Amino acid sequence: MARRKTQDPEQPKVKLTKEKLKDAARIFRFIRPYRFAFGFGLVLLFLSSLTFMVFPYLSGLMVDIAQGEQGMEIDLGDVGWILAIVLVVQGGVSYLRIYLFAIVSEKGIADVRRALYEKLITMPMTFFEESRVGELVSRLTSDVEKLYNAFSITLAEFLRQIIILVAGIIFLAFRAPTLSLIMLGTFPVVIIGAMFFGRFIRKLSKERQEELAESNNILNETMQAIQAVKSFTNELFESLRYGKRIERVVGMSLKYARWRALFTVFIVTFLFGALFFIIWQGASLVQSGEMTVGLLIEFVAYTAIIGGSIAGLGNFYTELLGAIGATERIREILDETAEVSIRAHGEAPAHSFEGRIAYESVHFRYPTRPDIEVLKGLSFSVEPGQKVALVGTSGAGKSTIVQLLLRYYGLQGGEIKVDGQPISSYDITAYRKNMAIVPQEVILFGGSIRENIAYGKPGATEEEITEAARQANAWSFISGFPEGLDTLVGERGVKLSGGQRQRIAIARAILKDPAILLLDEATSSLDAESEKAVQDALNTLMEGRTSIIIAHRLATIRDVDQIFVIDDGRIIEQGTHTELSAREDGAYNTLAKLQFEPIQ
Ligand SMILES: Nc1ncnc2c1ncn2[C@@H]1O[C@H](COP(=O)(O)OP(=O)(O)OP(=O)(O)O)[C@@H](O)[C@H]1O
The missing domain is CATH 1.20.1560.10 (ABC transporter type 1, transmembrane domain)
Known part of the structure; x- marks a missing residue:
């Protein structure tokens, strides 16, 4: 490094x-x-x-x-x-x-x-x-x-x-x-x-x-x-x-x-x-x-x-x-130049997005690795409230696409727009207030479950926290703990299972109530019961929001509005699951075969 x-x-x-x-x-x-x-x-x-x-x-x-x-x-x-x-x-x-x-x-x-x-x-x-x-x-x-x-x-x-x-x-x-x-x-x-x-x-x-x-x-x-x-x-x-x-x-x-x-x-x-x-x-x-x-x-x-x-x-x-x-x-x-001014948080104009997203020939290289172009003129758009999925082989650039939407890095070419405006034109704090991410590997802070959920909305009331936990299908396991919301999660959340951590992350995102939701689907599969609980919670969370899902398992994205197949920093195919499945030799089908066919 x-x-x-x-x-x-x-x-x-x-x-x-x-x-x-x-x-x-x-x-x-x-x-x-x-x-x-x-x-x-x-x-x-x-x-x-x-x-x-x-x-x-x-x-x-x-x-x-x-x-x-x-x-x-x-x-x-x-x-x-x-x-x-x-x-x-x-x-x-x-x-x-x-x-x-x-x-x-x-x-x-x-x-x-x-x-x-x-x-x-x-x-x-x-x-x-x-x-x-x-x-x-x-x-x-x-x-x-x-x-x-x-x-x-x-x-x-x-x-x-x-x-x-x-x-x-x-x-x-x-x-x-x-x-x-x-x-x-x-x-x-x-x-x-x-x-x-x-x-x-x-x-x-x-x-x-x-x-x-x-x-x-x-x-x-x-x-x-x-x-x-x-x-x-x-x-x-x-x-x-x-x-x-x-x-x-x-x-x-x-x-x-x-x-x-x-x-x-x-x-x-x-x-x-x-x-x-x-x-x-x-x-x-x-x-x-x-x-x-x-x-x-x-x-x-x-x-x-x-x-x-x-x-x-x-x-x-x-x-x-x-x-x-x-x-x-x-x-x-x-x-050093900070990217946000935390002192101005209170004053950041609360900008509520509709959630229209457009990537217009985005070119991007990581600042630490300027010799490799990760995104090579990538374009796609998402309408407000739509659910879209990004699929593709490992290293294709899916996470990068999401990180750019969060404005973690600047672009080298092209533009990303939200609600018709370049994202760089918004106040960064007000902008990020409209987004929530449920990452692949959820890392919780060492405090209680309550503190971890309330992280999505500092100062949330008890009712709001409980309601978010319910909607995230987390309430059943939280209320099962003798100390309920006050249960300590251990350093980085190690005392909870992967599925439980994810549901807490979902509750957190529900509390934040963002216009745009970014989901990085967990690669490690949960047991069937947890998976259903997490999937149901995600469906509740996605309702009425523009959602971008980084999908690792194609089985979970059959119902999304659009699927974008990414390869080597470009979109090589797009359409619904039905459309893409119909293309016999299409990239999506090839990926699907790779996932479902037993390895010889
Ligand atoms: N922080 C970083 N600094 C430098 N290069 C990076 C960084 N993160 C990712 N890359 C590189 O960018 C390319 C795209 O990575 P990205 O994580 O977007 O792929 P991905 O499609 O999300 O892969 P996966 O499905 O494995 O998560 C890869 O070649 C990767 O090595």
């Missing part, structure tokens, strides 16, 4: 350019509603970082007072009080700051999640065909998580470290210029080293994430196609395939861990080396009487804090870059 740009493993690395930052800043529109909380949080962050910087100064001061240094106007008791007040202020400010950032990140990211979901669910079918949805969802989930971390912790920490770093350096430059110069001499090396490492580690982290997404793909795909796995007894094959992938994830993760560890070693060695060197230099200054012990303690404490903040900056910088990369992918999805 073709991969989208968003999943390309060869994505360009995030480089901090002005444009990138500008683009990434667009994600801030999600926190605009909470900007006051965010702004206030930033002010508090500034305050709490600065008050934190008072502690080393006070520690040094206490030592000097205790040592009876000259010129001290305050005693230890006073310092104790100041310390207590600073601690309380620091505690209160930090609490508020963390809570404010939590409000911004929780609410802002919830908005991002909602916007992403809204965009995904309104994307055209082609989007889902081109994307590996599992991979896309897993990647988006982790991207949103990164953004969440950025807003809740990383951004604040990054700023806090910068404030500490700048304030610390300025303060030290005033207090002990010579020692400060010595300390600052080691900084550029550490920073350049950290940046070089950070970039490399980011690349490894991305590779690891991609490996993980691949292994999740196997998990998703095999769970979804579990029946295929089992019927082919491929459990061992899949286990080995998954195991191999996981091994690669472990390999990649360990490589990532080794480099991360080395990164830490690099920073720790440099910083501690520098720290001991400074203590040594400071001790000489104390010995020669150029510095008090209190000032040395203060200096070392500040240096440790500054060192810590530089180490932290490297990590937070890497994380922020990751978050910027994440915003890029999120924005890519948000910038």
Whole structure:
């Protein structure tokens, strides 16, 4: 399957350019509603970082007072009080700051999640065909998580470290210029080293994430196609395939861990080396009487804090870059063009069709397979209220015809008209409200039978649901369940039989009350009793509606108004069952013979 740009493993690395930052800043529109909380949080962050910087100064001061240094106007008791007040202020400010950032990140990211979901669910079918949805969802989930971390912790920490770093350096430059110069001499090396490492580690982290997404793909795909796995007894094959992938994830993760560890070693060695060197230099200054012990303690404490903040900056910088990369992918999805605007649903003009359908030399290729023309100038028409059937060999294009009527794809040539107007001229939501499809393989949502039927008309009353279930011949089995309509259908409806699922799908369609009905007849035959129940339900459903039936078994379409025989994207025969059966060597008869004659 073709991969989208968003999943390309060869994505360009995030480089901090002005444009990138500008683009990434667009994600801030999600926190605009909470900007006051965010702004206030930033002010508090500034305050709490600065008050934190008072502690080393006070520690040094206490030592000097205790040592009876000259010129001290305050005693230890006073310092104790100041310390207590600073601690309380620091505690209160930090609490508020963390809570404010939590409000911004929780609410802002919830908005991002909602916007992403809204965009995904309104994307055209082609989007889902081109994307590996599992991979896309897993990647988006982790991207949103990164953004969440950025807003809740990383951004604040990054700023806090910068404030500490700048304030610390300025303060030290005033207090002990010579020692400060010595300390600052080691900084550029550490920073350049950290940046070089950070970039490399980011690349490894991305590779690891991609490996993980691949292994999740196997998990998703095999769970979804579990029946295929089992019927082919491929459990061992899949286990080995998954195991191999996981091994690669472990390999990649360990490589990532080794480099991360080395990164830490690099920073720790440099910083501690520098720290001991400074203590040594400071001790000489104390010995020669150029510095008090209190000032040395203060200096070392500040240096440790500054060192810590530089180490932290490297990590937070890497994380922020990751978050910027994440915003890029999120924005890519948000910038995609949706096919429907769900916000406008309520306003979509309720357009009730008569149900006249006309295909006029329709040419079509699937966007994911542009080299194969599936429909080759296909034309036919259906009058309002008529029932027509599409028959033909597998791959002839029957399902495609129906999907085009649902406007899942655009045409490359010709026109499809409903009630005399090209279908593309209608509002897509209003248009689709007139259609219902009963698919071959009914997939129900994991809730109750009631929820599944009401899916055809959200907000339907109990009476409407029951009546629809009755008309769909589903009431007898539903009322037979101890919990009736509240019976849970299990994931994808697995707790119901094929025939039961189909009748629920029919009830759903009855509730929707569409002008145009699309039936994809189940290929697997039901037992005679279910089949009759389903067929009767379908007959009720089709009454008074234009119906297009994709027929796999010719026995079920004897009464339809027109049968179109499709072959290789064209109509090669049309007429009623009686007319077509009369053509001895006709395509319909050949198909019928294939179906009814016992295989030799
Ligand atoms: N989503 C898709 N992307 C690309 N090609 C597709 C897609 N769906 C169907 N095709 C191709 O289009 C052609 C027509 O398929 P279609 O499903 O319309 O046939 P059909 O007559 O309904 O067959 P069947 O009776 O087996 O369901 C086939 O060659 C198929 O491989």
